[in-house]
Amino acid sequence: MVTPTTPTPPAPDAAPQRAASRRDVGVALACGVFVGLMVGAAYAAVPLYDWFCRVTGFGGTTQVAAAAPHAILDRRITVRFDANIARGLPWRFEPEQTKVEVKLGEVVTIYYAVTNLAARETTGTASYNVAPTTTGAYFSKIECFCFTEQVFKPGERREMAVVFFVDPKLAADADQDDLDTITLSYTFYPTRTPATARASGS
Template identity: 45%
Template structure:
C-alpha cells in the first residue's frame, strides 16, 4: 500500500505536469498564426509569394504570364486597379507593375491589402522585392495614390515537375478596411450580411 504522503506528491507532480502541458499548448496556440505566416512567407506555401532582394542570377528565355486581380471588400469606398491586367514576365527578370487606389467616399478611410497567388504551387517561385501589401494606407476623400509591386519569377519554376508545364499565374489583392494594421472583415461587411 502506498503511503498517503507519496500519493499526495504524485498527485501534485501530475497536476503540475498537466498545468505545464496546458500552459505550453496555450502558448503554442498564440504563436501558431505568426509562425505559420512566417513559414508561408519564407517558403511560398499555400500560394503566399516570397519576399526577397532583387535577383542577381541569370535570366531565362522562358516566360510566365502573370495576371493581376484587384478587389475591394464591401464597405470600403475605394477603387483599386492595376496599370495592366497582365504581364508576360521573363523568368528571373525583375518586373515593376503599378497599382492605383482611389478613395471614392466622402470621408477619409484606411485600408490594407492582402494577397494570394494561384495556382498555390507557384508561390515558392514568385518573389516580391517591394510591395504595398500589409502596409496601412489612409486616403482622403477623392485622393488617389499609386503603389508599385516589384517582383520576379524564379527560373526554377520550369525545373520543378509540379510547375514546369504552367504558363500562367494570378496575383490577387484585396483591400479591406483596416484597424491597427489588421484587415477588418467585420468593418467591411455591411450590417445584416454574413461574411463568407
C-alpha cells in the same frame, strides 16, 4: 454489572493524507503547465504558419527578395493581376493593366490604383497569393504596397507599385513545364481607423 466499553478507533495515519495532497498539487501543476503550453502553442501557430508559407510558397504565398536574380531566361510567362476589396472598406482598387508578359528572371514594375471613396480617413491591409499555388515559391516581390498598412485621406487616389520577378529556378521544375500563366491576386481588408487608434491611445 460491568458496562462494556467501545474501543476507540486508532487515529488515521497522516502520511497517506500528505501523499494524496502532494499528488493533487502535482496534478494541478501538471495541468497548469499543459494549459500554458497549449496557450503558447496557439499564439505561436500563426507566426510559424506564416513563416512556413513564406519559405515554401505553400498556398500560393509569394516570396520576398532583396535584389534581382542573376539571370534572365528566354522563357516567357503571362502574369495576370486581380484586385478585390473586402466588405467594410470603401475603396476602389484595380490594376492599371490586367496582364503582362515577362521573361523568367526579368524584374517588372506594375501599378495598382486605389481610391478612397469615403469622406473620412480609412485604413486597409492587403493579403495576397498567386495561382497556381505551386508557383508561390518562384514568385518574388522586391517592393509591394502589401508589406505595410495603407492609410488614405478622404477621397485620396494613389498609384501603388509592385516590383516582382518570376524566379528562373522555375525552369528547372518539371512540374511547371506546361505553365504559361500566373495570376497575382490581392484583397484589401479594413483595419483600425486613425480615429479609433487615437481614442485607444495607440
